[in-house]
Amino acid sequence: MSKKPILFNLFEMNNRTGDSHGLWRHADSKHHHYNDIGFWVEIAQKIEQGGFTSLFLGDFFGAADVYRGTPEAAIRHATQFPSNDPSLIIPSMAAATTSLGFVTTISTTYEHPFLVARRLSTLDHLTRGRIALNVVTSYIASAARYFGLDQPIEHDKRYAMADEFLSVCYKLWEASWDDDAIRFDVENNIHIDPLGVHAIHHQGEFFKVNGPHVCEPSPQRTPVIFQAGSSKAGRDFAARHAECVFVQGRTVTAVKENIAAIRQRATDFGRNPADILMFSQQTAIVAPTRAEAQDRFEDYARYRTADSALAQYCGSSGYDLAALDPDSVLTFMRTEANQSRAAQYTTQSDRAYTVREVIADVGRFGSGILVGTPIDIADRLEAIMDETGLDGFNFNSIVTPATIFDFVDQVIPELRNRGRIAAPATGTLRESLFGAGHARIDPTHPARQTAS
Structure with a gap:
């Protein structure tokens, strides 16, 4: 009996050091070239070659300042600081690839749904339907101060804002334009049928939006929705909205329990739990022999x-x-x-x-990192998948791009030989994830219910 393919997203950040701590000092690290679009295009092309589903771009506002009550350590080590807008590098990478998806992170706490809906529709057009939205609720105090607040907004209130934020976006993406509103009728001088364009009228606790969506429907209309969260509010939000969820847990049992909890809540909300894909974070150091892999691990550890x-x-x-x-x-x-x-x-x-x-x-250095030969790494990834019920991994690079290039060149061929890497997809990102014919969000999702 064949086993399901393992889906891979590469987690990256548009900043100087990525998500590694101290590894920027390693001679093989090129992440300080993050302001060069060629750096990103090369990575995108390589992971597409390796059968990755998407390049996932995280984001972070400000410098973390909880440790010792100051941002000094974060600034000194360029820990997620400085950080550029992740969405602006996507079109160049999309132009250089054909099937790779792109996930951009948006704060529903500090952005406005009208502008986000416009930005995501634009990106979905430019990528030919390969865009996804990672919803975050921006928790750090320094971010709150950038937006004129003395303290972060309370945790559960941020999720209530996010819920309403997406409700507004769904109305704009799904309910504002009929599929046949674009007439382009030269003979009768009708470019767009006014009867096919509908204003939304939203007045809620946090947002007030009136008027039609200013973008015509993109290939997916609603981008693929990614989200992470283990609190009750976070799980409920993921179960209601997310199509892809990043689950955490220090043990296999904890990951498995988080997956089960989110799927059960999805059922409670009237969704099909099979319409939510589950990912966890993973990193690997691979080499042709175990001794070489261990040497590489010890070399990297010196820079932590x-x-x-x-x-x-x-x-x-x-x-x-x-x-x-x-x-x-x-x-x-x-x-x-x-x-x-x-x-x-x-x-x-x-x-x-x-x-x-x-x-x-x-x-x-080393917590959760897989170290070994291509066969060792492939064996462990398969075991984690089969033990937890995951659908794939959000893969982190340690030394960029060397770590991820080694993985693509050595582990992916082994997994492909085992039938665990899907054939290159055609169509939209949602079709890459859920199969041909699934360009639009599932009918049980609240986005489609908004439009009905």
């Missing part, structure tokens, strides 16, 4: 910068580990930050961790 990793972890979790008793057990504390990271060493862990242990683990 603990302060950079701690700046990111503390900023995302909301815990200033430097201010806590190092010998106390880290327990879950409600913050307005990322609940998934807050749960990582607490409610999502298989044991209790002291603060000292968390500091050591965050700063250590």
